[in-house]
Amino acid sequence: MRSKCALCVLVALSFLCPTSAQTKRKVIIDQDARGPATTDQQSILVFLQSPEVEVLGITVVSGDMWRDEEMAHTLRMLELVGRTDVPVVPGAVYPLINRMELIERWEGLYGKVRYQGAWNKRPIGDGQRGVFHGPYEIPDLKEGNPTTKPVEEDAAHFIIRMLHKYPHEVTVYAGGPLTDLAQAISLDPAVPDLAQELVIMGGSIAPVTPYPWATTNRREFNFWWDPESVYMTLTAPGWHKITVTTVDISIKTRMDKAMIAEIGKSQNPAAQYIAKYADEEYRWDELAAAAWLDPSIITKQTQLYMDMDYSHGPGYGNTLVWMPGTQPGLGENLVNVPQDLDLAKFDKMFIDLMSRPTPGAKPVAGSK
Amino acid sequence: MHFRPLLSLAVFIALFVSFASSANGQAKRKVIIDQDARGPATTDQQSILVFLQSPEVETLGITVVSGDMWRDEEVAHTLRMLEIVGRTNIPVVPGAVFPLINREELILRWEQLYGKVSYKGAWNKKPLGDGIRGVYHGPYEVPQLVEGNPTTKPSSEDAAHFIIRMVHKYPHQVTIYAGGPLTNIAQAISIDPAVSDLAQELVVMGGSIAPVVPPDWSTENRREFNFWWDPEAVHMVYTAPWHKITDTTVDISVKTWLKKAMIAEIAKSPNPAALYLAKYADEEFRWDELAAAAWLDPSIITKETELYMDMDYSHGPGYGNTLVWMPGSQPGLGEQLVHVPLELNLEKFDKMFIELMTRPTPGAHAPAQ
Numbered sequence: 001m002r003s004k005c006a007l008c009v010l011v012a013l014s015f016l017c018p019t020s021a022q023t024k025r026k027v028i029i030d031q032d033a034r035g036p037a038t039t040d041q042q043s044i045l046v047f048l049q050s051p052e053v054e055v056l057g058i059t060v061v062s063g064d065m066w067r068d069e070e071m072a073h074t075l076r077m078l079e080l081v082g083r084t085d086v087p088v089v090p091g092a093v094y095p096l097i098n099r100m101e102l103i104e105r106w107e108g109l110y111g112k113v114r115y116q117g118a119w120n121k122r123p124i125g126d127g128q129r130g131v132f133h134g135p136y137e138i139p140d141l142k143e144g145n146p147t148t149k150p151v152e153e154d155a156a157h158f159i160i161r162m163l164h165k166y167p168h169e170v171t172v173y174a175g176g177p178l179t180d181l182a183q184a185i186s187l188d189p190a191v192p193d194l195a196q197e198l199v200i201m202g203g204s205i206a207p208v209t210p211y212p213w214a215t216t217n218r219r220e221f222n223f224w225w226d227p228e229s230v231y232m233t234l235t236a237p238g239w240h241k242i243t244v245t246t247v248d249i250s251i252k253t254r255m256d257k258a259m260i261a262e263i264g265k266s267q268n269p270a271a272q273y274i275a276k277y278a279d280e281e282y283r284w285d286e287l288a289a290a291a292w293l294d295p296s297i298i299t300k301q302t303q304l305y306m307d308m309d310y311s312h313g314p315g316y317g318n319t320l321v322w323m324p325g326t327q328p329g330l331g332e333n334l335v336n337v338p339q340d341l342d343l344a345k346f347d348k349m350f351i352d353l354m355s356r357p358t359p360g361a362k363p364v365a366g367s368k
Numbered sequence: 369m370h371f372r373p374l375l376s377l378a379v380f381i382a383l384f385v386s387f388a389s390s391a392n393g394q395a396k397r398k399v400i401i402d403q404d405a406r407g408p409a410t411t412d413q414q415s416i417l418v419f420l421q422s423p424e425v426e427t428l429g430i431t432v433v434s435g436d437m438w439r440d441e442e443v444a445h446t447l448r449m450l451e452i453v454g455r456t457n458i459p460v461v462p463g464a465v466f467p468l469i470n471r472e473e474l475i476l477r478w479e480q481l482y483g484k485v486s487y488k489g490a491w492n493k494k495p496l497g498d499g500i501r502g503v504y505h506g507p508y509e510v511p512q513l514v515e516g517n518p519t520t521k522p523s524s525e526d527a528a529h530f531i532i533r534m535v536h537k538y539p540h541q542v543t544i545y546a547g548g549p550l551t552n553i554a555q556a557i558s559i560d561p562a563v564s565d566l567a568q569e570l571v572v573m574g575g576s577i578a579p580v581v582p583p584d585w586s587t588e589n590r591r592e593f594n595f596w597w598d599p600e601a602v603h604m605v606y607t608a609p610w611h612k613i614t615d616t617t618v619d620i621s622v623k624t625w626l627k628k629a630m631i632a633e634i635a636k637s638p639n640p641a642a643l644y645l646a647k648y649a650d651e652e653f654r655w656d657e658l659a660a661a662a663w664l665d666p667s668i669i670t671k672e673t674e675l676y677m678d679m680d681y682s683h684g685p686g687y688g689n690t691l692v693w694m695p696g697s698q699p700g701l702g703e704q705l706v707h708v709p710l711e712l713n714l715e716k717f718d719k720m721f722i723e724l725m726t727r728p729t730p731g732a733h734a735p736a737q
Contacts, residue, residue: 093561154559187526189465330473
């Protein structure tokens with residue numbers, strides 16, 4: 001009797017507790033990981049705070065800041081939440097073709113580009129951070145300098161290796177310029193097929209925005225920093241599913257002081273990190289991550305063919321989209337474009353994620 | 369009783385011998401051969417042989433890029449050539465299958481706006497150009513090789529990482545030689561911007577300025593195949609800071625026709641490299657061989673100039689055109705000063721080439737049948 005019950009209990013338990021390693025969703029987070037906090041680190045936290053996610057690594061690309069400074073911010077954030085087991089992998093320092101000097105000349109013909117990330121002469125844009133400096137300089141971090149180190153492997157190689165190791169199981173998430181992805185695809189054209197799906201924050205179609213912004217409303221920073229990489233990534237054959245979160249929906253997701261305060265009530269490390277360092281900002285990259293975790297927060301979505309204008313004329317960096325049937329058919333893929341969300345649901349999910357303890361954390365490093 | 373002088377002499381001789389032999393090791397010039405290695409023979413394999421046949425050269429590896437043919441077929445031709453001459457110890461490293469941005473379909477559309485492109489390498493629907501080889505097929509198909517299929521295998525490392533690893537291993541000692549499109553080198557520089565400084569120098573066959581050619585050719589005389597296949601890669605490579613760039617353009621290439629008589633002369637030698645050429649070489653310009661030979665012996669170049677060089681990678685009518693400026697008139701957007709050979713001592717080059725191709729292959733193990 002007793003042993004039979006014990007057996008039943010065991011069997012029942014095995015049904016209730018799935019082998020957690022197998023059900024974890026694997027992701028590579030490719031990010032222009034400005035910090036501290038901001039949409040860049042916060043989107044990484046969306047993944048880290050979710051127990052059903054296995055983050056294989058964070059591949060870091062220049063964009064909002066230069067790569068080396070971004071890696072430092074990422075390493076420090078991982079120390080603060082106790083997840084230094086996640087590899088931080090160095091990606092591209094420069095876009096493929098675009099250059100600061102090129103843009104300075106381009107502006108002479110085609111007008112000012114307001115937000116230029118690491119090329120900003122002074123911090124602008126929301127999530128303002130940092131001072132203008134060269135590609136390899138790392139200023140002292142206000143959240144404390146990290147003691148941990150990035151891995152030596154480069155991002156392209158890491159991406160290729162992970163996708164071959166776990167074929168059709170890894171989501172590639174890109175919250176910044178697509179240089180690392182383009183490198184990986186160029187080195188190994190099997191990458192898009194081997195990935196499970198591609199999730200991007202980038203591009204801009206017809207956002208409803210105030211006037212200074214509306215004058216350049218096809219330009220979005222991630223894509224503009226490296227348009228050639230966007231073309232290479234979006235026209236690569238083999239992707240099983242592409243989802244692109246554009247500015248159009250991003251601007252419906254402002255994180256305000258009240259939300260930061262709400263999160264700050266929690267004493268857990270991730271919440272404290274946000275309480276100390278977050279600013280009011282659109283949740284550009286967090287939404288793309290959260291919608292991958294829980295697609296039900298997206299209430300309206302469409303499908304368009306998408307590509308990038310990489311001609312170096314006035315349209316350089318503009319998003320190109322076509323209704324199915326009107327696309328030129330030069331490799332463009334059909335892309336899922338979320339358009340509307342359940343904001344209350346997303347807010348609740350986000351506050352809950354940021355407030356909870358960090359799954360799998362080791363004791364937290366000293367925060368001084 | 370007379371030990372000490374003898375001992376000193378022995379020590380001196382031992383030191384001298386070790387010094388001399390290590391000096392020989394140190395005197396070898398290291399090179400990575402990046403090639404769109406069509407075969408059998410043709411300028412692509414023949415230029416690789418220029419390096420292999422020279423005892424003062426250490427070839428670290430052959431990194432293979434699509435261009436004249438698709439990469440996998442080119443890798444097969446290279447492996448087979450190395451088997452035939454007995455140098456299978458040289459790594460054959462697979463590089464890029466596709467150019468960064470350019471695509472066959474893109475060019476088909478481009479031609480409808482801007483006119484036919486005569487030579488398109490692996491995108492040729494029918495074999496065209498000198499060194500005619502092969503049939504049109506997809507990127508990963510490897511047809512049966514007329515010179516026999518190889519049994520050896522390529523390296524499992526990719527070209528970009530191989531290049532990065534080698535220039536870090538031997539800083540400022542490795543020449544990067546590029547006889548085909550520059551995709552591999554652009555990949556390497558993008559992943560590791562230190563590559564251009566760590567290399568000793570860059571030697572390229574590519575580009576076209578003002579060659580003296582027949583009318584059908586001169587209508588598009590700024591377009592040269594290697595550069596046109598991947599213009600974005602050329603821009604990336606040519607705006608990176610190298611210590612020295614030498615670019616052999618079509619202008620001088622068209623002075624170096626490989627005649628049947630020269631092939632017959634080479635065929636008199638019983639050595640494997642010579643037999644390989646005797647069996648498979650065709651009349652052709654010695655595009656890539658000249659760039660390699662001039663690196664070995666700069667004295668074959670009798671006139672050279674220096675120009676700033678870049679590439680038109682706009683996708684309009686100028687896509688793939690070579691851009692050049694006299695110093696002082698360049699836009700200053702990262703273009704480098706490039707050495708451009710203009711004239712050569714053809715007799716000297718012919719003699720050197722015949723001599724290289726007819727000698728035994730240095731360091732060869734027993735060649736394959």
